Amino acid sequence: MQNRVISRKDLAGFVDELIKTKAAGEVIGIKAQGNKFNFGPLKGAADLRLDYDVSLLPPKKYFFPQVETVLKYEVGNTPKVEPVVEEKTMCLVGVHPFDIRALQLFDAVYGGNNPDPNYFLKRNNSTIIGVDCLNPIPKSFAASMGTATTKEGFDLMLTDIGGDYFVTVGTNKGDNLIKKHAKSREGTSADQEKRDKVRKDALKKYKVSLNMKPDEIPALLDAMWESGIFKDKAASCFSCGSCVMVCPTCVCFDVQDDMALSLKGGERYRRWDACMLSEFAKVASGENFRNIKNRGSATACTVRASTC
Ligand code: SF4
Ligand code: SF4
Structure with missing residues (x-):
């Protein structure tokens, strides 16, 4: 697969073509929301804001929705249970490398020996068009975690190299998509050098440094218990849960039953849950396994959550 270069105009044409043809499913893109940014369905390429710093919510919500029905049931003499698995094909445009790396962690947690069908039927059918983050917010610690850039986890990765975008091709799916639906040219080694320089310059904009390697963190936390x-x-911390709700790697959910008023059946759904919420470890008898008066540590994410 050969990397490509695409002009701004042709990139807009590419996105509009994807929206029109639905060649990669529903097109979701990064857009302005007030004075912030968020992912949402795209009506046109003009709404795309690839120069954004950080989205309000990470793109995980498209594979792991905030609330999701997982089964329907009927009670009575012949009870019935029917799984609900929603299949969806989407193309996410403008995902930053750190959110792509977070999705890979999600894949590991929701995969394994018993893969979660609700997650993977959306995830495996989707296309990820990433964009390098060239304007990180001052509190971002992605560079310290080694996630400011990524070599994998995307179908196409865009890097703004001035007048044009360098397109790193990550998969055959991305390769086919750009060749079939966009006007672009093969990237040269000079273009690639431009991409590398832009990425290097962007790294200098990260102001937070952990001064340690990410793989040393678990041992440090153990020692600091x-x-x-x-x-x-x-x-x-007042347990608002904002930091964990906006975290791209938080995977926890709660499962609840919603019985119909007829009492003949209902549905079971899961919804985001988080350890910073006081009822996270509460069980049916009312017992809470955590002493919430001295509740757990507040490791507030101040990048997306502005509460703290
Ligand atoms: S650390 Fe801050 S954002 Fe997180 S739950 Fe506590 S108050 Fe909310
Ligand atoms: S336990 Fe807490 S920090 Fe860990 S994934 Fe769940 S919500 Fe996130």
């Missing part, structure tokens, strides 16, 4: 920092942080 009794550290006062967690108590200090927890003291100002």
